[in-house]
Amino acid sequence: MGVEPVFGLDLAILEQRHRDLSRALHPDRHAASGAAERRMALGRAIEVNEAYRVLKDPVRRAEALLSLRGVATGEGKEPPASPALLMAVMERREALAEARQTKNEAALTRLIAEVHAEAQRAQAALGTEFASTSSNSAEILKRIGELRYYRRFLDEAASIADDLL
């Protein structure tokens, strides 16, 4: 996408790049061309959209950066979560289940806000880790794992909110 391979990516620049590349490659731009060229443009446009999707998402962006360093990534490669994190997530899950049962929208909104803030903190920590000169892949993997926990919780909470709203 023509952006620096850093975690603290400027999302506005990323967005602009995505648009510039889409302008060049979107199938609409090649509607009058031959079949081979249309296929090629479509393939390239798909790559650009996929790259954009990866870079926009902090978890996948972090994984891509680690892959660039030759580190294997994926959920299986991450160290097990700390007991403290597990406890905290479990408590929140119980609160979530309760909010669902009692259809307590206010509680649900509060939970989402709390976990969202946690996720932001984890993401900031991940950024610090990437930026540090002594940045350590194992530490980064651990942070990615944390962020993943929060994300999953937020996804679940969002689908519960869908049903409640």
Add this chain to the structure above:
Amino acid sequence: MLLDIFDPKAPPQAIGIDLGTTNSIVAHVRDGRPVPLTNCDGSALLPSVVHYGAEGSVLVGRNAAAYATREPERTIASVKRFMGRAADDVETKRLGAYKFVPGDASVVRFDLGKLTPSAIEVSAEILKSLRQSAIDQLMHVGGAVITVPAYFDDAQRQATRDAGRLAGLDVLRLLNEPTAAALAYGLDKQENGLFAVYDLGGGTFDVTILLLDGGVFQVKSTGGDSALGGDDMDREIAERMLSAMGATTTQTRTPEVVSIALEAARRAKHALTDAAEVHLELPQKGGGDVQFSLTRADFDAWIQPLLERTGKSCRRALRDAGLSASELNGVILVGGSTRVPRVRSYVRELFGKEPLSDIDPDLVVAYGAAIQADLLSRSSDEVLLLDVLPLSLGIETMGGGVDKILPRNTGIPAGAKATFTTYADNQTGFDLHVVQGEREIASDCRSLARFKLSGIPPLPAGFARLEVSFNVDENNLLSVKAVELTTGITQSVEVKPSYGLTDEEVEQMLIDALDHGESDFELRRLRDAQVEATRILLATDKALDSDADLLDNAERARVEQALTEARRAASSARTASVVENAISALDDATHEWAGRRMNRAIQSAIAGKNLGAVERSVAHAAGVEAHLANHLERQPR
């Protein structure tokens, strides 16, 4: 102007079609502005009603609607609600006058005695009528953009495209209705910012959040309900009318009685747009009339649950876009049902701002379609539409769950891969079930297709690795391919779409539809090939003007020769295959060059950046090493 009338070489004019639940419209761009093309009775709105006479006649529009209460079973309205559905779908069980052919799991067929037209064929009749209106006024009709609700799934989109083909249209693009509306508004008002499009039509509801920025229309999220609209408001009223008429049982609710009630309900709803109260006389069971009064307050209360369903979709779309209502610069109203005063006030409350409706909500979608058709046929670069996938795509897993491969609101065109393995020793076959929807259980989602992969080498369980690639093109249509990685061989994939017609069925219908069968069909193929050839010749000439320096002398000579031959074939060949072969030879000759030109385009898009770095970071970031090689085989239908 008179000269044009008899000039077969008049340039083809692209058209835009809003194929609506209640009304359909065809429009085109004249002198830079979209204008509707009127049908034979002088109106822009063609009622989406088709009447099949017992003796074989087919009527469309107002003439067909006139039969609604006389021959309700043979007068098909709101056929859009049946597109991409099956005979046992819930939609067929709702209040209505039709009989269906039972048991057809892939398509809805209306039971009219001798005739059993599918929903696709009924839609094709509407499109044929629109096409005829366009031909009457434009002489030479080129490609067409047809709009679909943003929330339509793959089966509904495929069905719409097949209807276009059956109607003899060259379908340039399926465009999402809210995006079309935004295009019409955006170009008209030259506004930038974040907008929500609230589109409540006769049978579908869509909400789309998009960013308008200097000619780019980027959809952030979309949501909706493809079975919710003005028809449901009519049903709310009709239910109460039927009770007042004494028709409370299925025996007394004959097709005639139901269609009288639905028609009266529609009129009452329209009257309530301006009046606070309406009084009607309805025929009563056992003779005589009964007085029926309805106040706007009653009606508002009855439709409140429907409005709340739209509100839920709107809140979700905002959340998916990561925005709150206050960040929006405006809300655009689209669809005839937004004329209902309570709908307007509900939207105002929901988004906290006065909605925009200064372009006629019945016409705005067709205008947007006409603009897009014009832009595409001119290869214009003034505007770029970036749309999204409306519903998640996934594969059924062991145990009936869903593995989501592409989540909803992913930008299209989109592609993704997933790897699966065998669960039994020496397993040589693999069944894949592609589904679309947000539910966790596969049977709750729409079934799109089933695949049977065979010829996997016998290996212990868990050793074979099947890579399934999904690609969604710019029409939001899916294609799927599977590769067995240990052998590296692409397995033959047998595609069985769960809904709709097969390619062979569509082809056969096209042949049957023509009076003289094969020879007409061949002639049409030749015409299509010539149109395609002209398009490609033009594009190649343009490319030679700008990028000839990317060819060495030998390559250039080869391209020139292929070009000459293609030109000759396009102007003098008598069979389609000669033209098609010449196009494909030209395609071969320009293939590598096209790759270089694509790279140049990328380079200039990221001016000042080193191309190598760009490509590396794209490839690394996405891990998309072989998307092109994996390009999908399922031929567009």
